[in-house]
Amino acid sequence: MSFNNKTALELGQMIKNREISSVELTRAFIDNIEKTDKDINAFITVDAEGALKTAEDVQARIDAGEHLSALAGVPMAIKDNICTKGMLTSCGSKMLYNFKPPYNATVADRLYSAGAVVLGKLNMDEFAMGGSTETSYFGAARNPWDTERVTGGSSGGSAASVASGEAVYSLGSDTGGSIRQPCSFCGVSGIKPTYGAVSRYGLVAFASSLDQIGPIGRDIKDCAQVLSIISGHDAKDSTSIKTASLDFGGCFEGDIKGMTIGVPVNYFGDGLDEDVKEPVLKAIDTFKSLGANITELEIKITDYAIPTYYVLACAEASSNLSRYDGIKYGYRRKDCENLLDVYYTSRSDAFGMEVKRRIMLGSFVLSSGYYDAYYNKALKVRRLIKNSFDDAFEKCDMIISPVAPTVAYKIGENSSDPLKMYLGDIYTVSVNLAGIPGVSIPCGFGANNMPVGMQLIGKSFSEPKLVKAAAAFQNATDFHKMQNKYMKGGRA
Amino acid sequence: MNYQTVVGLEVHVELATKTKIFCGCTTEFGGEPNTHVCPVCSGMPGVLPVLNKKVVEYAVRAGLALNCDITRVNKFDRKNYFYPDLPKAYQVSQLYLPICRNGKVEIEVDGVKKYIGIHEIHMEEDAGKLVHDPWDDCTLVDYNRCGVPLLEIVSEPDFRSADEVTAYLTKLRDILMYLGVSDCKMQEGSMRADVNISVMPVGSSKLGTRTELKNMNSFKAIYRAINYESARQTELLENGGKVIQETRRWDANKDATFAMRSKENAQDYRYFPEPDLLPVEISEEWIENTKNTMPELPEAKRARYVSEYGLSEYDAGVLTSDRDIARVFEGVVAKGGSPREACNMVTGEMMKLMSETSTLPEELNIDAGKIAALIKMVADGKINRNTAKDVFAEVFRYGADPVRYVEENGLGMLNDISLVESTIDDVIASNPKSIEDYKNGKEKAFGFLVGQTMKTLNGRADPQTVNDILKKKLQ
Structure with a gap:
């Protein structure tokens, strides 16, 4: 039986109906990973033994009549910057090549309780810094639609594993677009939740005030289901908002008549490839035909989003990554002369170029004499960006935009030009700066038949509304059902 | 410069x-x-x-x-x-x-x-x-x-x-x-x-x-x-x-x-x-709540001990030098011990014993009620001050109950004047040399005779009574 055209919710239902067992399904996906991942490199760790054991446990509990969740027994995988007890959590870095956390991230705990079967840990840009998964110490992940091309990043392994049929759904993290952009590049769906909606406890920090964990799946309903499991207040994360988990009841049916969708015209100007612009404009037409009101607006201040983002994200990263000093865990250079030598050589050896670049940038903007000119100013601009979104949401329910200015490019094509790479984040970073949610779903194909995604942005905790619009779109279109050769040929 | x-x-x-x-x-x-x-x-x-x-x-x-x-x-x-x-x-x-x-x-x-x-x-x-x-x-x-x-x-x-x-x-x-x-x-x-x-x-x-x-x-x-x-x-x-x-x-x-x-x-x-x-x-x-639940600080305590209890600045200072010492003192007063006597006991006997036994203030584990009971026994003339010191040590070291301890060890003051008188007569009879010295103006000899009497009576007599009777008999 092929499970590749099935969503996580459908597979969960099949397990519940005894049409298939979790063990059977898990084994099929492990076989699939073995066959496919040499091409895709989506996984850093495959825990076949652990996954099968979990599947057996979960199946036994289901057989005993326990209701764990709608996704119980469905195999999935987790980005390698989310701590899993006893399982390598490398962050795609040589620095943590041997780090096995002594604890589970809150999201991992919640997934385990819901009966998730964790197949393993997913490839990513080193410490989530990058937009292509090329900066991983474990080698670049490859796009299932064209293995010469990047998956996007930093959650490249998370998107590629779902797109290639190696996992039914996955968790990623999004600091400046790291869930949404690889979803666009790989033709899958994903949600970057409101800041504070999902606990960050156990997510290895890149930029603490921007990071959020979110789901990636075959369609938006799967994502919503996962989000309802992992969201909700967590006492271990002070920035987690004191609210119940997100509820998507009633979001998958009904129409979107009367909903107002804003189109920021300045997002569709220079720098956006025509082959990306066209499917997004068509998606706007689809929404119109579904009964939504379309209104044009401008969010000018987001022109400053990229410099603001890189100042703040790098500043926080420079501090967050200081703990990797070769003393307590992870990589340490042997035969050092003295303490400083341990610090210098261990960090020089084990961090990649992009990470070093950002640590230097961040240290610079926090230095005395530069703090006000860069860090403090960026904080002020961040506030203005938040305000301009607030203003926009006075006029509309949500905003539609491209996710990235291009389709997935060739591996190596941009890696020598960090500035060009940073500009690829233009449509996504301001959402993180404003702390609001963004959804990324497939809306067509661009040059070289590579997938193109669109982004729906709403105000804080408007995920149900965004999901409703995205579900209406997916009910009316088939872009999310398109299959690449790995999906088609997958054994699972 | x-x-x-x-x-x-x-x-x-x-x-x-x-x-x-x-x-x-x-x-x-x-x-x-x-x-x-x-x-x-x-x-x-x-x-x-x-x-x-x-x-x-x-x-x-x-x-x-x-x-x-x-x-x-x-x-x-x-x-x-x-x-x-x-x-x-x-x-x-x-x-x-x-x-x-x-x-x-x-x-x-x-x-x-x-x-x-x-x-x-x-x-x-x-x-x-x-x-x-x-x-x-x-x-x-x-x-x-x-x-x-x-x-x-x-x-x-x-x-x-x-x-x-x-x-x-x-x-x-x-x-x-x-x-x-x-x-x-x-x-x-x-x-x-x-x-x-x-x-x-x-x-x-x-x-x-x-x-x-x-x-x-x-x-x-x-x-x-x-x-x-x-x-x-x-x-x-x-x-x-x-x-x-x-x-x-x-x-x-x-x-x-x-x-x-x-x-x-x-x-x-x-x-x-x-x-x-x-x-x-x-x-x-929050600030108001904190203000209202603030413990009394040493300075305020010291001033209060002087104004409310009539203690000297010096004594008040010693008592408030540590929170736990002040705690014991206030406990004794609360149990009815007079502030003056409580102060004497705490700054005198207790602090002496603390230093002898290397006890830190926070380790103090003494029942203030027992100290108050001891003070009352002195005030009521049931024991004399010297006995009180010994009993205090028992209370401090072993948590003894002072009333029972005095009773069981027969340390209560003698009310039988005739016994005191006959004891003094014996002491006078057996110390003729001291009597002579006293009559020759050696004040020291008087003290010796009082001491001998107290010793014979196991310290249970009121020293003042012994003084008075002895003086009368030697006139």
């Missing part, structure tokens, strides 16, 4: 909370290395801090006691630097919005009172400890102390002598211990100070270049170090030299300070707001 010493202090006190500032680990001192740790305080990847509210409460209490303004919206900042005892490579502290500002403390030296300004008090986390292992010639890290909450109390450079510094530290320690916010045990490092010292010409208002002594943990060392450092700087300047701004180390064995190899002045801590913690808002109501 004469030079004036100028000192400013940064005092670190560990707060007496049960758990650490950002996790649930115990703050208990000691413990095998790295047993009071969890992923949070050992800085594992992915962990997040959750603020212990008790820390804020204690900080507000200390701030109010030190006459500070309380900051309503508090933020934490990260202080970034690399050191193996700091597992996150940053210390969560407060730079931009410390919880308390603009306080003052009154001190008195040689009868002269003055105020020392408190610039600010901020909350922060402690670091771990490095332990050198001489056997393997390596350095080990113990993270038990990591995340123990600290208050850093920064004074203005208002001190003009080592005596003023000692007076301030003593007062600060008394206040903080009374508030119950810290046990201020210097030997365990729960109170330590960074001392900034400079000198300037007398009459000048321009501060000289300062040097800093870090992590000083004894009042005596601080006192000696200030005097040494002030003399060193004065001599330097008098010989046309210049003081270099640097961190110096106090060597107690050599009784001198030495420059440390340190680039610290060039260090940039790259402070920025801690993104993992939300701002802490302190409401008016």
